[in-house]
Amino acid sequence: MSKQFKDNELLHIATIGKTVGLKGDLKFHIHCDFPEQFKSGASFFLQNKEKITLESVNHERGLIRISGISNPEDAKKFTNAHLFTTHEDTKKSCHLEDGQFFWFDIVGCSVYENELLLGVVEEVERIAISDYLNIQTSEDLVKKNLPKSFLIPYHKPFILNTDIDKKIILVSGGFDILEAS
DSSP states (O other): OOSOOOTTSEEEEEEEEEEETTTTEEEEEEOSSOGGGOOTTOEEEOTTSOEEEEEEEETTTTEEEETTOOSHHHHGGGTTOEEEEEHHHHHHHOOOOTTOOOHHHHTTOEEEETTEEEEEEEEEEEETTEEEEEEEEOHHHHTTTOOSEEEEESSTTTEEEEETTTTEEEESSHHHHHHHO
């Protein structure tokens, strides 16, 4: 999710890979923070707005089977296709715990340390098992020869508070990370 999306725009959440086996299974690569939305019976859009439904999902092997597809020849037309969903469908199918937020809600938040605006969240990246905010540094700080962007871990002790309604994230140690970037 490299740009901010509006509620009516589609979110790219996975990419389909090559065919596997004789029954039309396909590899898939998840590009979102809630893999549980990929389950049997779930429907998604392709880039051409065509809707597909998943017949089966094997998360351990990273495989899906699309309803109505039963052989590798028919499945091949989906290789490299992107799967999309809407904000509304994501919010319906994914349960958030207290203190959790959708990545698309975090993108566009202003990041402050004390009263200093460090920048704006450009995207959220998952590296290994940790999420990082990719922050576009504020122009005032770039003019002081600081990097144009930097990463900050999205967990304590760095993140003090996230207010999605106000689109503000308060951090600790962010300026030090920016200077060291």
